[in-house]
Amino acid sequence: MQGIRLHSRDGIDAMVLEEFDLPAPGTGEAQIAVHAAGVNFGDTLMVTGQYQEKPDLPFSPGMEAAGEVIALGAGVDNVSVGDRVMGSIGYGGFAEAANVPAANLTPVPDDMDWATAAAFPVAYGTSHVALTYRSHLKSGEVLLVHGAAGGVGLTAVELGKAMGATVIATAGSDDKVALARDYGADYGINYSSEDIREKVLKYTGGADVIYDPVGGDAFKASLRCINFEGRIIVIGFASGDIPKIPTNYPLVKCFTVDGFVWGAYHRKKVAVIHEGYAGLQKIWATGALKPHISKRYPLANTADAMRFLLARKSTGKVVIETRE
Numbered sequence: 550m551q552g553i554r555l556h557s558r559d560g561i562d563a564m565v566l567e568e569f570d571l572p573a574p575g576t577g578e579a580q581i582a583v584h585a586a587g588v589n590f591g592d593t594l595m596v597t598g599q600y601q602e603k604p605d606l607p608f609s610p611g612m613e614a615a616g617e618v619i620a621l622g623a624g625v626d627n628v629s630v631g632d633r634v635m636g637s638i639g640y641g642g643f644a645e646a647a648n649v650p651a652a653n654l655t656p657v658p659d660d661m662d663w664a665t666a667a668a669f670p671v672a673y674g675t676s677h678v679a680l681t682y683r684s685h686l687k688s689g690e691v692l693l694v695h696g697a698a699g700g701v702g703l704t705a706v707e708l709g710k711a712m713g714a715t716v717i718a719t720a721g722s723d724d725k726v727a728l729a730r731d732y733g734a735d736y737g738i739n740y741s742s743e744d745i746r747e748k749v750l751k752y753t754g755g756a757d758v759i760y761d762p763v764g765g766d767a768f769k770a771s772l773r774c775i776n777f778e779g780r781i782i783v784i785g786f787a788s789g790d791i792p793k794i795p796t797n798y799p800l801v802k803c804f805t806v807d808g809f810v811w812g813a814y815h816r817k818k819v820a821v822i823h824e825g826y827a828g829l830q831k832i833w834a835t836g837a838l839k840p841h842i843s844k845r846y847p848l849a850n851t852a853d854a855m856r857f858l859l860a861r862k863s864t865g866k867v868v869i870e871t872r873e
């Protein structure tokens with residue numbers, strides 16, 4: 550079989566497409582024929598060794614995939630050979646087949662194609678659990694989403710609207726703001742040219758929940774437009790700037806700053822992940838979700854896909870199609 554592999558943690562340029570033999574699936578693993586794999590910001594960190602998980606070399610990157618189960622390791626009873634599945638798999642998705650933790654997999658709805666399934670778990674899963682289980686977003690509240698045209702950001706806009714919130718979307722260009730508005734955001738702010746705090750106060754007087762995959766200046770603005778009893782949910786630092794919090798802010802304004810890491814819940818509380826998937830399957834069935842894939846690449850061009858993401862050219866998700 551073919552796959553992208555790394556023999557050193559020297560980044561995107563060190564990735565090679567090569568033939569290799571995949572071992573039989575181990576205990577608790579399912580082997581899947583990968584049909585498509587989602588590209589995540591985290592993949593760009595894992596190939597340089599900057600991600601929390603550092604697989605033994607050589608390895609195939611690709612933390613999210615969709616495919617058909619073709620073999621089972623010992624102790625697996627939640628999936629069967631022939632099932633169409635998707636999920637966060639840790640790594641290994643940028644290849645024709647992968648051995649993946651079976652406990653992380655969830656069924657692909659019958660009316661969902663492979664590319665959509667590959668784009669679904671991390672983005673929708675993260676936003677759904679963050680907004681429901683962690684932030685307790687309620688209908689009628691104001692949700693501010695930073696980086697709202699990105700992989701996780703756009704799904705937070707869609708899910709926020711599906712949950713009955715008034716959504717304000719921020720992004721770095723007029724085109725990206727327009728996309729977030731197409732996906733239901735009530736208001737848009739281009740943070741390259743507009744002041745986030747000033748605009749949020751003008752539109753809604755403040756925000757109850759703030760979903761932040763960007764960090765840096767966007768986070769600093771959040772501290773100044775969050776409402777009394779508001780919740781900031783820290784998702785990531787795409788800006789590269791990890792901000793610090795003067796703790797008098799949450800004290801005086803009575804708000805909380807929470808974190809959420811999708812991967813951590815797979816390891817520590819996987820039931821929350823599957824409750825999230827069950828909730829998402831119900832929303833999917835209503836037709837309210839329109840996963841946005843801005844570009845698809847063949848397996849051989851995985852490096853280009855990752856560069857496209859890093860250059861801030863992507864909107865929504867970027868997907869690798871392993872079988873042309």
Ligand SMILES: NC(=O)c1ccc[n+]([C@@H]2O[C@H](COP(=O)([O-])OP(=O)(O)OC[C@H]3O[C@@H](n4cnc5c(N)ncnc54)[C@H](OP(=O)(O)O)[C@@H]3O)[C@@H](O)[C@H]2O)c1
Binds near residue numbers: 588697702721722
């Ligand atoms: N906590 C979790 O479980 C979890 C799950 C998934 C992802 N994440 C994290 O969330 C962040 C976004 O991930 P993603 O997969 O949605 O990535 P993405 O699709 O690349 O989106 C990131 C967005 O951040 C904005 N951004 C601002 N400054 C940037 C910069 N210097 N470089 C790149 N983007 C910048 C970009 O929008 P503009 O151009 O409009 O500014 C972009 O749309 C990452 O930090 C990732 O690690 C966390």
